Amino acid sequence: MTKLDSANTEKALLFRELQTHLRDRWQNIDLSDQGDSDILIIPSVTLDQRELLKVEGVHNYEERHLFSLIRLRNPRTRLIYVTSEPLHPSIIDYYLQLLPGIPFSHARDRLLLFATYDASARPLTEKILERPRLIERIRQALRREKSYMVCYNCTPLERELSLQLGIPLLGSDPDLSYWGTKSGSRQIFAECNIPHPDGSELVWNVDDLALVTVQLWERQPDLQRIVIKLNDGFSGEGNALLDLQPLQKVENSDRVKAILNSFTALRFQSVDETWENFSKRIFELGAIAEAFIEGEVKRSPSVQARITPKGEVEIISTHDQILGGPDGQIFLGCRFPADETYRLNLQDLGIKIGKSLAEKGALDKFGVDFVAVERGTNESPKWDLFAIEINLRRGGTTHPFMTLKLLTNGSYDYDTGLFYSQQERAKFYKATDNLQKSRYRGLLPNDLMDIIALNRLHFDSGTETGTLFHMMGCLSQFGKLGLTSIGNSPEQAEEIYQTVINALDQETEGNNNSWGLPPTNPISWHGGI
Incomplete structure (x- = not known):
């Protein structure tokens, strides 16, 4: 064994030792309204950078985890959020005003924001690791015995940062990343006897x-x-x-x-x-x-689950994904929940896959994408499900569901596959990271706040309906925005979603390139992640 191999083995052992602390802290993590925790959010999209260049505004995807600020409704929670560039103050204010019963100043005092001031096209975690003084400031801000770290995905970079900070990372060991690839996914599907192409x-x-x-x-x-x-x-x-x-x-x-x-x-x-x-x-x-799975009527459902530090597999949600692109393979958004004719089947398949991943040592959230092909009739629809891939990361369906959960403080019902708020209302939503039109370009975050207020597009905590926006920093340069529209029925969620688009279109009428900006496609076919 070389010195490098020996060092890597030692790091892997130290990382796993750190992660064992998650079992002791799991109750505080799971009960977000009652625990006493410091949560470090590192929203680094640590994927292949050349592939990421295909996604417009990808550096603004660091904002997708800002739903985590709603956790500050627990007066004992402290949150540290790190980004490549500083976040606009109005974006932070937008999320903090969603905290019922918590004084704004109290929540703001428990939120620490750090930035690397580095806009280069590299993973955020890599930028942090290049800045030892920043790491030291983060370390000093943490109560390490009560801290854990959350990332979009876990690679050797995130593992290294976890080790340098001395806090556990809530996510799968990077050594298990193969099981989130196309070939690794297919191997698990075969082991679990799950239909796949x-x-x-x-x-x-x-x-x-x-x-x-x-x-x-x-x-x-x-x-x-x-x-x-x-x-x-x-x-x-x-x-x-x-x-x-x-x-x-x-x-x-x-x-x-x-x-x-x-x-x-x-x-x-x-x-x-x-x-x-x-x-x-x-x-x-x-x-x-x-x-390629053929079929006249096809859908792309998915199931999301998590593996707890105690090795238990729990279903979080199911979705019908909204796809676009030349052949309908690009992820654009999702609807919750998945169709009732197959969502319980999705749950069962998700449990099987989760148990296999847990046996291999995986941890925290994962998702599985499927293709559903209609084989029955309109009067009696029947769907065949084919597993396509496993995502060992907090993908494009994670943040809208967590937004719903944190806003309503509700829970997912496994027996029905529905989500109920504390008011015992079934909740539904339509979400996207890819609302993009050239006419939206040039809108600043403050402009969006004006449009939200004027058109009453905000989330109403009384009715538990409305829209929460994200990726607002992407709007000015790319005309791109994310949103989650929540309703008390699928139809209401769709109506709220369309109301947002109509309002944005009306407010930006005649704005196509009126600022002399370079022309772009009215709608981009670049997907989300």
Whole structure:
């Protein structure tokens, strides 16, 4: 064993030792209104940076965890939030005014904000690790015996920061990240006997990818399309579609060559992707070929769950995802809950997958994406579910659900798959990170606050309905905004959502490029994460 290997092994052991403290602190973590905790939020999107460049305004995704500020309604909770650049004061005020019964000044005193003042296109955690004085200020602010750290996803960078601060990280050990890749997900689905599309083994070069693609086609001769996926891609941005129809008359002996030639004509889900770039990424990230699930009526539901420090698996929520892009594979938003005809089935499958992940040592939140294909009739719909991938991170469905939970202080009912507020009202929402129009560009956070107040778009704690906005810092440059519209029925949630869009459109009427800003597409097909 080399010195480097020995050092890495020692770090891994120290990290796991830190995480054992979570078992003792779990009650304080789980009971957010009663515990006495210091919560360090590191909202770093520590994913492949070249893939992230496809997502407009990705640095503003650090704002998605600001729903955590609602935890300050517990007068004993302290929260430390770190970002790349300072947050606009009006954004902080917007969240703190949501705390019923808590004086604004009391909540503000228990919130510490730090920034690296570094806007470079690199993970926030990497920037923090480069600043030992900042780390020391964070360390001094924490009551380490009552602290834990929360991240978007857990990589060696987040593990290193956890070790330097001496506080446990609520998340899976980075050594388990394989189980959140395309090939790792498929392995777990097979182990759990969960239906999933036929696909290939993981390969690392174009020639092998062509070979396994042909082998998949030979196993499934009726396939019309095959999806080529980067193993560590996310939100559909790393997917490309191969149309087999033009190749139907190719002799079997010539299929590998024909597939190789067809790769240059792949239909990419990201509008900016090219085969030249995509092929290079195969050598770095690996790739698989997977059967495309056909069907006239399809949906993309998902289930979210968590694995507690005690090893228990709990279902958090189910969603129907809203997808876009050329072939409907780009994540744009979601509706809660998933359709009643399959949401309980989603829960059962989520428990199976969660138990497998728990046995492997995974921790905290994960999500599983599915494709649902309608096989029945309109009068008696029946849906077949196919598992697509596991996300070992706090993905695009995490923050809207946590927003609902913290705003209403309610709970999820496993028997019905519904969420009930403390007023015993069933709650529903529609959420997105990708409300984006060129006419919204140039709006400052204060402008948005004016629009919210004038049109009464805020969340009403009395009726427990309305909209909570996020990613407000993304609005001025990219015309992009996130929101969660909550109602007492699916129809009301949709109506509230549309009311927001109508109000924004009316308030920005005639604003298309009126500031001399470069033109953009009216709606972007860049997905969320």
